[in-house]
Amino acid sequence: MRRFIAGMMLLSSTMGCAVPRAAGAPLAPVERAWEVPTLELYSDWWRKTEACSGRKADMSEVTFYAVDAPNGAIGLNGTVAHGWWVRQGNRIYLPANALGEEWLVRHEMLHALLQRGSHPTRQFVDACHLASVDVWRDSTMRVDPTNPQGR
Numbered sequence: 001m002r003r004f005i006a007g008m009m010l011l012s013s014t015m016g017c018a019v020p021r022a023a024g025a026p027l028a029p030v031e032r033a034w035e036v037p038t039l040e041l042y043s044d045w046w047r048k049t050e051a052c053s054g055r056k057a058d059m060s061e062v063t064f065y066a067v068d069a070p071n072g073a074i075g076l077n078g079t080v081a082h083g084w085w086v087r088q089g090n091r092i093y094l095p096a097n098a099l100g101e102e103w104l105v106r107h108e109m110l111h112a113l114l115q116r117g118s119h120p121t122r123q124f125v126d127a128c129h130l131a132s133v134d135v136w137r138d139s140t141m142r143v144d145p146t147n148p149q150g151r
């Protein structure tokens, strides 16, 4: 039962994630996706994420895509997450109905700024509070309970 609950928690709070390597597998969601123009809001969020992470990059190098994913889950290479950053092409995929979800958009921005697919606690939890929705809501958290190793 404990394992079942843990699994459910993991599933329900599955974070935005990243595909760090090109492994020959498809590198785009199978769902319908379209490029979204970056709004002023995203420029603000990008700057905030630059500030908390201490990393700087040109947001115009990132392409944002909306994905037709009404349940908020985007499948990629057999894994489901709320959002994805794909190193190849520096692409970010977000559910169309979550384009205004700050923690999720900025979580993927942080991957793009760091150019890495893992979730170092220093940046994702301590500095930016973007590791998960739980960490976003409770900035006193020092570790992401669903991903304590920052993988």
Ligand SMILES: [Zn+2]
Pocket: 015, 016, 017, 018, 107, 111, 117, 119
């Ligand atoms: Zn992630």
